[in-house]
Amino acid sequence: MKESDLYPPLKRFLEAQGYEVKGEVLDCDVLAIRGDEDPVVVELKLTLNLDLVMQAVERLTLSDSVYVGVPESNRTIKTKRKRILALLRMLGIGLVTIEPQRDRVGVLLDPGPYRGRRPSKKRRQRLLGEFAKRVGDPNLGGTHMRGGLMTAYRQQALAIARHLREQGPRKASVVAAALDEPKARAILYRNVYGWFDRVSTGIYALSPRGVRELPTWEEGS
Numbered sequence: 001m002k003e004s005d006l007y008p009p010l011k012r013f014l015e016a017q018g019y020e021v022k023g024e025v026l027d028c029d030v031l032a033i034r035g036d037e038d039p040v041v042v043e044l045k046l047t048l049n050l051d052l053v054m055q056a057v058e059r060l061t062l063s064d065s066v067y068v069g070v071p072e073s074n075r076t077i078k079t080k081r082k083r084i085l086a087l088l089r090m091l092g093i094g095l096v097t098i099e100p101q102r103d104r105v106g107v108l109l110d111p112g113p114y115r116g117r118r119p120s121k122k123r124r125q126r127l128l129g130e131f132a133k134r135v136g137d138p139n140l141g142g143t144h145m146r147g148g149l150m151t152a153y154r155q156q157a158l159a160i161a162r163h164l165r166e167q168g169p170r171k172a173s174v175v176a177a178a179l180d181e182p183k184a185r186a187i188l189y190r191n192v193y194g195w196f197d198r199v200s201t202g203i204y205a206l207s208p209r210g211v212r213e214l215p216t217w218e219e220g221s
Contacts, residue, residue: 003029006044006069006098013105014040028059030069042067042096048076048084056093065111067094072106081108090115150217157187158217161195161210169205 010030011021019032019040030042041059045052048070059066068088070077077084077097085108088095094111098104133152148154159179164170167178176184188196188204195210206214 001046001071001100003044003046005100006046006071009098009100009103009105010042010044010069010096012103028062038065039063040065040067042069044069044098046071046074048074053087053091053093057091060092064092065094066092067096067111069096069098072097072099072104077108085109153187154193154217156181156183157193157195158214160184160187161206161214162218164196164204164206165211165214169199169203171202172204173202175204 007023007030011023014021014030014032017034019034021030021032023030025031028041029044030040032040032042034040039062041063043052043055043059043066045068048068052068052070056066056068074097077095085095088109089112092112092114093109094107095109097106097108099106130152134150135152135155138150138155159181160175163175163179170178172185172188175188176182181187188198193210193213195207195213196204197207199205
C-alpha cells in the first residue's frame with residue numbers, strides 16, 4: 001500500500017459531504033473546502049508516528065480543522081488506541097482511518113480546541129513523595145533495569161534484609177525499632193520481593209532468595 005492509495009476513498013468521502021477536495025495543495029496532503037467554513041486539512045501517512053503528529057500541529061496555523069489519516073489496519077491504533085486518541089484530543093487534531101480496498105473511511109476523532117491535561121494532585125503528591133523518600137540517586141535516567149528500578153520501597157526492604165542478614169531472625173517489632181522504620185512490619189508481612197521468611201509468629205529471617213539477590217542490589221545502590 002502507498003500513501004496515495006489513501007487519497008481516492010478519502011476524497012470520495014469528503015465530496016459526499018459537499019466538500020470540494022484537492023490533493024497536495026502547497027504543504028497539505030489533502031485540502032477540502034465547503035462554503036465559508038474553515039478548510040479541512042488532512043495529512044496522510046501509512047504509520048501513525050511523531051512526524052505525522054508534528055506535521056498536523058504545523059497545519060493548525062492554516063486551519064482549526066486538521067486531521068491525520070492512516071490505514072484502518074494501522075497497528076499503533078489497534079494497540080494504543082486510547083492513548084493516541086487522548087493525545088490527539090489534547091492537541092485538537094482529528095483522526096480518520098481509511099480502508100482503500102473496501103472504500104471505507106472512519107472518523108475516530110473530530111478536531112476540537114486545544115485541551116492541555118490538568119495535573120492530578122494525587123499523582124503529583126505521589127511523585128514528590130517518592131522523590132523525597134528515595135535515598136540518593138540510584139537509577140540512571142533513561143534506563144529500564146530488567147529486575148526493576150530502585151524505588152524508595154525497595155530501599156526500605158533492602159535495609160531490612162541487611163539487618164536480618166547481620167542479626168539473624170528477629171521479631172518485626174525489633175526490626176522496626178532498630179531501623180527506625182515504622183513500615184517494617186508491613187514490608188516483612190507483604191514480602192513483595194520474596195526476600196523474607198516467617199519462621200514463627202512475628203519473627204522473620206532472610207529467605208534463600210534474599211540471600212541470593214541482596215548482593216546484586218547492593219552493588220547497584
